[in-house]
Amino acid sequence: MDWVFELLEDKWGLHTFDRFAYDYNTKCKTFNSRFWCPGTSGVDAFAQNWSGENNWLVPPPRLVMQCLRKIRKDKCLKLGQTIDDEVLRAGINDPTLKTLASKMANHLVESKSDNTNQKYFFYFKKWESFISSKSNSAIPASPICVALYLTDLLDKKCSYHVISTTIYAIRWAHLLKNLTDPTENMFVKNLLDAAKRRLSKPVTKKEPVTTDMLLELCSKHTNSTDLLIVRDLCMILSGY
Known part of the structure; x- marks a missing residue:
């Protein structure tokens, strides 16, 4: 599949980060992996900030929609970068809090369907x-x-x-x-x-049903022997 990678690099430029890889199959010098391995820049791609990089994405099919949500969040709104800036401004250095900050953007986006x-x-x-x-x-x-x-x-x-x-x-x-x-x-x-x-389309109110309308409707079916018509007339008159 190297030819696909080279074709897309010609189209979109040099890729700088492989988000779903290991040390033995990464296409870029920097990469994320599911588990720790030599050379990984971080475990769990979704916990990382994707903005500022030309990312190479080949996720498992089940993660495609999650990738799209991540791209919208990091590329358009740069939400991950905003949170990182807030953490830096607050002087937070604790590794556990930084890890929580990296996951925070995903939860924020989930505030809507x-x-x-x-x-x-x-x-x-x-x-x-x-x-x-x-x-x-x-x-x-x-x-x-x-x-x-x-x-x-x-x-x-x-x-x-x-x-x-x-x-x-x-x-x-x-x-x-x-x-x-x-x-x-x-x-x-x-x-x-x-x-x-x-x-906005104007609301067109229906004319109210009058007694004369009901009498006219009944007169049209005075001699009807159709039980469905008789039933419907009874329901209309009862409802009125």
Whole structure:
């Protein structure tokens, strides 16, 4: 399978870290292993920070979804790096606490279901793509930038669902990283209200059933001998 590795290196550049390997089969100088072995940089790939590396990933099939969650967390939100920075800032040196810190990000992401995380990640990436193209930061985000992005969505007549989910996704990313929520800004809240008023489908109330309607319905089936029709009429009249 070396040709596959070489092909993907040509496409994506030099891989710097093999996350699922041992000393006898690693493709990179640095690697993680399931158990200790000579040269390993750490046991349990999911307890390590993957950000800042071009990772080579060949996990067992049962771990593919867990890998995807890890990539979203470390590559997009850099949650592991945020926790490492907080640990360093707090002056924590105890090895046991550092090990707990490395596992903390996984538990934080599990505060939402996989489906919710996937949805929020998708909308956050759209926000990130938009604001990065304007040379501004996606996280931490400026409230005015979020408001301007929502204005763009309103101008494009995106649905209320899209706009509200975008707000929830930006909030989700910031709260995961223990940052100030930019969606608490009044510009953002008022734009959400505007979207709800302008873009939500109006509720069409049904006309109430009247006595005349019931009499007309009964008159149409006065001579009916069909037991199903008679039964339905009795149920309707009883319910009325």
